[in-house]
Amino acid sequence: MKEGFRQSMAWLHTWSGLLVGWILFMVFAAGTASYFRDEITLWMKPELHAAAGAPVAQAVAIAHAQQALERRARASPRWFITMPTERDPTVRTAWVPERKKEQPAGERPKRRAFGSAVIDPATGQELGMARDTRGGDFFFRLHFDLHYMSAIWGRWIVGACAMFMLVAILSGIVTHKRIFKDFFTFRPRKGQRSWLDAHNLSAVLALPYHLMITYTGLVTLMFMYLPGGVQAVYQDRTDSFYAELGGTGSAAPKPSGERVALAPLGPMLAQASAAWHGAPVGRVTVNLPGDARATVAVSQQDGHGIGNNLPVMTFDGASGRLLSASGDSGGAVATRGVLYGLHLGHFADPLLRALFFVSGLAGCAMVATGLLMWAVKERPKHFKARADGRIGFGLRLVDGLNLGAVAGLLVAMAAFFWANRLLPGVMPQRPEAEIRWFFIVWGVAALAALALPTRWMWQLQLALGGLLFALVPVLNAATGGVGLPASIGHGMWAVAGFDLVSLLLGVFLLACALKLRKAPLRAARLAGSTA
Amino acid sequence: MTVLDPSAPNHLQPNTPPRLQRRAGMTPGERAAIGARALAAIFGGYGVAYVWTTALAALLPLRPVEAVVTGTLTGLVVYPCAAMWSFAARSALRAWTGLALSALAPGLLLLALHGMGGQA
Amino acid sequence: MSAAAMMALGAFGSATGGFTALSLAMDRHWQDAYGRGSEPGPGRRRLLRLGGSLALLVSLLACMALWGGPKGWVAWAGILTVAALASSLTLTYAGRTVARLGWSAGAAAVLLLGAAVLARVL
Numbered sequence: 001m002k003e004g005f006r007q008s009m010a011w012l013h014t015w016s017g018l019l020v021g022w023i024l025f026m027v028f029a030a031g032t033a034s035y036f037r038d039e040i041t042l043w044m045k046p047e048l049h050a051a052a053g054a055p056v057a058q059a060v061a062i063a064h065a066q067q068a069l070e071r072r073a074r075a076s077p078r079w080f081i082t083m084p085t086e087r088d089p090t091v092r093t094a095w096v097p098e099r100k101k102e103q104p105a106g107e108r109p110k111r112r113a114f115g116s117a118v119i120d121p122a123t124g125q126e127l128g129m130a131r132d133t134r135g136g137d138f139f140f141r142l143h144f145d146l147h148y149m150s151a152i153w154g155r156w157i158v159g160a161c162a163m164f165m166l167v168a169i170l171s172g173i174v175t176h177k178r179i180f181k182d183f184f185t186f187r188p189r190k191g192q193r194s195w196l197d198a199h200n201l202s203a204v205l206a207l208p209y210h211l212m213i214t215y216t217g218l219v220t221l222m223f224m225y226l227p228g229g230v231q232a233v234y235q236d237r238t239d240s241f242y243a244e245l246g247g248t249g250s251a252a253p254k255p256s257g258e259r260v261a262l263a264p265l266g267p268m269l270a271q272a273s274a275a276w277h278g279a280p281v282g283r284v285t286v287n288l289p290g291d292a293r294a295t296v297a298v299s300q301q302d303g304h305g306i307g308n309n310l311p312v313m314t315f316d317g318a319s320g321r322l323l324s325a326s327g328d329s330g331g332a333v334a335t336r337g338v339l340y341g342l343h344l345g346h347f348a349d350p351l352l353r354a355l356f357f358v359s360g361l362a363g364c365a366m367v368a369t370g371l372l373m374w375a376v377k378e379r380p381k382h383f384k385a386r387a388d389g390r391i392g393f394g395l396r397l398v399d400g401l402n403l404g405a406v407a408g409l410l411v412a413m414a415a416f417f418w419a420n421r422l423l424p425g426v427m428p429q430r431p432e433a434e435i436r437w438f439f440i441v442w443g444v445a446a447l448a449a450l451a452l453p454t455r456w457m458w459q460l461q462l463a464l465g466g467l468l469f470a471l472v473p474v475l476n477a478a479t480g481g482v483g484l485p486a487s488i489g490h491g492m493w494a495v496a497g498f499d500l501v502s503l504l505l506g507v508f509l510l511a512c513a514l515k516l517r518k519a520p521l522r523a524a525r526l527a528g529s530t531a
Numbered sequence: 532m533t534v535l536d537p538s539a540p541n542h543l544q545p546n547t548p549p550r551l552q553r554r555a556g557m558t559p560g561e562r563a564a565i566g567a568r569a570l571a572a573i574f575g576g577y578g579v580a581y582v583w584t585t586a587l588a589a590l591l592p593l594r595p596v597e598a599v600v601t602g603t604l605t606g607l608v609v610y611p612c613a614a615m616w617s618f619a620a621r622s623a624l625r626a627w628t629g630l631a632l633s634a635l636a637p638g639l640l641l642l643a644l645h646g647m648g649g650q651a
Numbered sequence: 652m653s654a655a656a657m658m659a660l661g662a663f664g665s666a667t668g669g670f671t672a673l674s675l676a677m678d679r680h681w682q683d684a685y686g687r688g689s690e691p692g693p694g695r696r697r698l699l700r701l702g703g704s705l706a707l708l709v710s711l712l713a714c715m716a717l718w719g720g721p722k723g724w725v726a727w728a729g730i731l732t733v734a735a736l737a738s739s740l741t742l743t744y745a746g747r748t749v750a751r752l753g754w755s756a757g758a759a760a761v762l763l764l765g766a767a768v769l770a771r772v773l
Binding site: 215218228289336 | 572587589593606609615641
């Protein structure tokens with residue numbers, strides 16, 4: 001009976017993993033990259049590299065921001081200020097455009113875009129004219145919204161894949177008989193057994209992470225996936241539900257019409273930071289600046305705790321007096337906050353983020369080795385069954401999909417960074433153009449992979465990806481960014497880190513491509529009839 | 532089916548019953564059974580998760596926001612369990628029956644709640 | 652080196668030492684290190700398991716001390732992943748140096764954690 005259960009779980013593990021593995025590899029790759037999305041965005045805006053120098057005191061930064069906003073957005077009803085972090089050294093400001101006094105009759109009111117400006121915290125200068133790019137946010141969105149489809153569709157697809165993945169993990173645990181005995185086992189150069197060992201290692205050694213990231217991924221969108229609870233209890237008052245969830249009950253105040261100068265923001269931030277035992281401020285939201293009823297909501301910088309419910313203190317805008325501070329939530333809401341925060345991984349601590357990144361890479365390895373192992377396992381059965389020694393359509397399709405989803409994706413990611421530097425600095429719809437290059441390259445690679453799913457194609461795509469990634473530091477220096485020697489010398493770790501990780505990844509891929517040439521004869525026969 | 536070639540040892544499944552050892556495809560009956568289980572896992576499982584989420588949210592004696600969050604977090608755990616049950620059960624029929632039974636209690640409670648004209 | 656860095660490295664060292672010990676307690680990996688057919692005696696096996704588990708526990712305590720409650724668990728899980736990977740790869744590619752790796756990692760951990768604790772106390 002036990003054997004039957006284990007076997008059925010083995011079957012379930014294989015198929016729930018395989019069917020969504022191609023999408024899941026991209027989700028893991030893009031998600032893992034997202035741990036450094038701000039750094040990626042910074043790298044992709046070489047014009048801003050200069051701001052990545054020495055850190056600036058929050059008091060200085062907010063003073064410059066306030067000046068800039070009073071200059072650019074005096075009449076706006078609401079300002080947003082994001083303070084500099086290690087990941088993004090600039091001050092980002094945005095503001096709601098002032099309402100037009102009158103609308104031409106019969107015209108629907110147009111939604112004006114938010115105004116925005118990026119400020120150098122040290123000088124107060126507007127860092128204008130950085131090239132327009134989605135930067136790291138592209139990978140962040142890609143891993144749950146997908147692309148070229150409505151976000152809702154993307155989220156349902158990724159959610160379904162995540163649920164398949166959760167089933168795959170749980171059934172994998174059940175089916176792995178020797179989970180302790182094989183804990184450290186890795187036997188290279190033994191064909192199918194090596195793939196199995198690699199799959200087991202990458203899965204088991206980071207198992208808590210894999211369970212956590214999959215479940216918490218579902219948690220982030222759980223009210224969309226399982227809306228029954230919200231519906232039953234709140235019916236059509238869902239915004240009230242979200243307000244209670246987020247810990248902010250109150251709506252934005254209405255303007256009084258009376259003009260009163262906004263109090264300096266510096267002391268408010270200092271007071272909040274002190275109340276949080278020194279934790280820095282992350283975001284500042286000013287409602288109705290310049291009005292008598294102005295309020296200022298100051299929230300803690302993300303990354304200091306684990307939970308997603310960041311502490312908020314609200315001040316009166318005109319006088320600077322503290323109005324309220326957010327309390328703590330109940331058990332379930334706090335738990336959800338922690339789970340959400342774990343998924344985002346917004347840790348201020350670089351070591352914690354690095355550990356998550358490594359575990360994310362393990363996840364990519366787990367998915368890739370799983371996919372490849374299936375193909376390797378299937379192959380001998382085809383040789384036995386078919387007299388002509390060729391493989392069937394199904395296996396050939398899987399071979400092609402594996403190639404395109406793993407190697408092809410990596411080439412596309414590198415191409416995205418190359419496009420960022422090679423496309424003209426100013427052009428219409430620039431961010432979309434960069435993204436289009438990502439998909440064009442991925443499409444070509446995938447088509448090539450499906451047409452010719454051979455060992456040679458693996459070598460080609462891995463080598464191409466490897467080369468593109470390894471040359472990123474050269475590309476950076478040659479196209480206006482701060483090169484490696486300078487970025488390391490000045491402690492610009494965001495830029496240097498990107499260059500170094502790209503270099504390492506490139507070298508790794510090249511090594512894989514080289515290794516494929518020296519594979520033993522038996523594996524060569526197994527790899528494909530046209531190898 | 533993970534049909535194993537007996538001459539290629541794989542330590543994941545050393546004792547494959549004869550039923551699973553046939554190489555060339557499955558009977559239509561076996562295909563239908565797997566299909567039924569897959570439907571149970573994917574759609575039946577969702578239904579069970581949905582009804583448990585709703586019931587817990589509506590019936591737990593907590594603040595509304597707390598109950599909703601608890602219910603939804605639980606639903607996300609119920610789903611994979613239901614999916615695994617669908618394949619562990621000894622037959623496709625048992626799979627579906629098990630799912631139906633597990634949805635019975637919360638389903639009835641929700642109906643009762645509606646019947647009383649009350650909403651949480 | 653800051654006390655925090657010493658604590659973090661100490662946690663790594665301790666975890667690596669712990670995993671190498673636990674791996675050597677298994678026949679298969681003892682053979683990776685000391686050749687086919689050999690196996691640890693029952694007393695040694697128990698010692699390896701005990702010592703290894705203790706070292707992992709020390710690693711957890713170091714994480715807790717450095718990061719506090721919930722983050723400490725998260726950090727520990729990540730550190731265990733890297734330490735286990737290091738042990739596994741050493742066993743595969745440099746089996747005979749595993750014991751040496753374990754002892755050096757453990758010794759380094761003792762020094763680093765000791766120094767970190769002293770830095771805090773003094």
